[in-house]
Amino acid sequence: MDELVSAGAPEFLADSGAPGGPGAAVATARGLRRMAGVVPFGVYMALGLGAPLVAVAIGAFQSPNGGFTLGNVRIATHGEYLHGFAQSIELSVVAAVVPGILGLLIAYSIWTAKRGSILRQVAITASGVFANFGGVPLAFLFIATLGSSGLATRWLTDLGFNPYQHGFSLYSLSGVVVVYMYFQIPLMVLVILPALEGLRPAWREAAANMGARTWQYWRHVGGPVLMPSFLGCVLLLFGSSLSAYATAQAMTSGTIALTPIQIGTFLNGNVVAGQQNVGKALGLGMVIIIAIAMGIYVVLQRRSARWLQ
């Protein structure tokens, strides 16, 4: 399903590289003109995303009186802050893969329902709402449900199984993952649904008629088609979980070292004064982490393409 190499296609569709020789000048001009289509996007991103990021990146290396310093970076990469990065990454990987798979299953269940049914409309809109729900209200919801005196906890205890006596705590990393799923799963559902459209029903039909079992269909047809989009969506979930701030803060009050909370301490707190640039250094660290995640994602894409072929 990936980009078709159009050999001999009409000129306006060809992606001719940069040939040498006499056509070179014309090709470059054509190349530049082709870039024109993405200029509005590029400019917008440069202003709305690039400029603030550059401001933050510069700030990461500034001392409080404006001079250059590596001190902020040194603080940001040691002790509790290094631990914070490690735990944030650990949390985000789990909170990306698990909701990714669950979200895919739920999306598939919705998609195979009867077309035009209320179920689909309700599910899509509900997903949109929940995907952006978080912070203090979400924490409250879950404390009221799974806290030590929560509704579900009491139901489970009545059934004979008290999760708190078996090592579960809503305020641990695993508890935070359970809460994160509340917005990660709907996010996954929403971004993977358009990709499910790419599974032609005719293929399923054809596979069935050739005697393929369900898992064979998925292994040879469904999987390869969905995998690029699936990986991309999981990457999205990873980023979303990495930067989630208000929910983790409300639930743990800083008792678990997580980078966004630590950034908040410097940039937005009532206690530590005058160290904003360390916060910016931590922010820069997060950008680097996601760049690395992107790299892993690219490698995974290529590997999976080969593996599923």
Added chain:
Amino acid sequence: MTAAKKEGQLNVITLPANWANYGTIMKDFTAKYGIKINDANPDGTSQDEINAVNQLKGQSRAPDVLDIGNSFAVKADAQGILAPYRVASWSDIPASAKASDGTYYADYGGYVAIGYNSAKVTTPPTSFADLLKPAYKNEVAINGNPTQAGAAFAAVYAAALANGGSFSNIAPGVAYFKKLHQVGNFVPVTGSAATMESGQTPILIWWDYLLASEAGPGVPGLKIVIPSDGHYAAYYDQAISKTAPDPAAARLWEEYLYTTTGQNLWLEGKARPIELPTLLSSSTVNETAYKALPAAPSTTLTFPTQAQQAAAAVIVSAQWPGV
């Protein structure tokens, strides 16, 4: 005053309506002088206030006056963004509670207190040591993250004082909360009026005036007690922004706050206004409001210095994750 009326508006920031009775104070000010008050970002922090002054400089909606934590007032002064101003009752403010050049001055404050819902908590706790008892399993919370929230930071400081620490040694406070967490009494969520009402955190360690004004209405059985083993008080500071869009209104506001009316309104918000000793000695204090305050442990107030607070903040930032 005429100049203030001509400006017609006052931009305040981070003043929730039921924080130390600010709702009534703002209403009263507008009724008296006809100046409209724009209250931005009521849930914000002291850092937000400084950011707003810097980032909205030159805009008509930049903040005029600040109600800000002490260490932030010092920082703001160092940045040069505060305008000096001495209110009429300047001499009634203790020397230790104001900047000598008039850039910031204490307004009100309170003690760290233990608030509990007597309907749910049958054995009343009276001290930090009490809270470690098994009777309070899964019940105790503080108001936020001590590396960020002033009230939570104060709670840790108070716990430190109760456990052999001092203004320059906050580590015992962190160790106390670690122990509280280990025995299962500590709930790491951000405690608030809502969590007390819903029974999720029947015991909350917070400023005494906020327990009274914010948790009081919703928790009928609320009792507030200042812990017997750790007394920690802190005062917020008032300041006027140097680049205030409505400077005359700002000065009028400050004058108003430091009149007997203003100070008594804070008292009605269960906070201790800085000029309380003067109010008492000149009998202009609102007796009922004063009696409603929990008994103060001592009349002399001591605060940690800037340097002690900064050092404590560093220790808490390093040690709190893992509590």
Added chain:
Amino acid sequence: MAAVDTIAAGEPGAAGTAHGRARPRSGRRDGFTPWRWLILILAGAYFLIPLYAALRFAGWGSFGSVIHQSGFAGSLGLSVRLAVITTVITLALMLPTAVYVHLRLPRLRRLLEGITILPIVIPPIVLIVGLLQVAPGFLKGTPYLLALEYVVLAMPFAYRSIDAGLRSFDLKTLVEASNSLGAGWASTLRRVVLPNLTTALLSATVLTVALVLGEYTMASLDLYQTFPVWIVVFDQTSGPISVAASLLALFVTWLVLLAITMLGGRQARRTGGGEVALFSVARRDTGRTS
């Protein structure tokens, strides 16, 4: 599509099958159905029980007091205006860019994916601090600066949706075919590309609107009272009221989104792209529109 729905949904002999060869060899007639309902029920429980717990705490009476608080209508209106502006700009920016890159600059797709992941990973607080440092004065004075920055926040989701949608059909061949049949670019876009992207565009719109109606950090630091900011103000007032306010926010956002999807469904019907709701498949695909 109907034939396969028959197989997948385990309803033998369902109406709408144009031909009669929909009989699989293995017994997969009941294949997915029981699983589907189990998954949906578990998901429903996970999402609805916490809401119920909160509702029990807030009590029905609190909802009335929330609506009557001052600022409800004003902040909601502001948020809706911001949502509209953000969505229009986001779609106008991302759709042509995504189509263009798919067609002409496939090598840029990796780079684009990288850029679009950034806004999600940067905590909003970092973005707004940086933005307020570099933004020009005249923009800082209006709330529409927020709308402009929300476009950046919404961009990852919009791009991901549109990109997934573009991958789901053979864009190049369709465009080629349309052009060789004599259609101009505008026509091609309108009659060939867009109907195939209905789900993706709806998905992107839903995500963008929900994002704007739920974004708190940047709006509060920019000192504007959007709907989510207004809700937090009542966090202080009383527990039940603040919980009722958040539940109300969820419900209001959901209604707005429902309205959008219903409109989208009707639109799809009018352009003939498919039947009622959101999952219209281009007619070209199976030759059937059921």
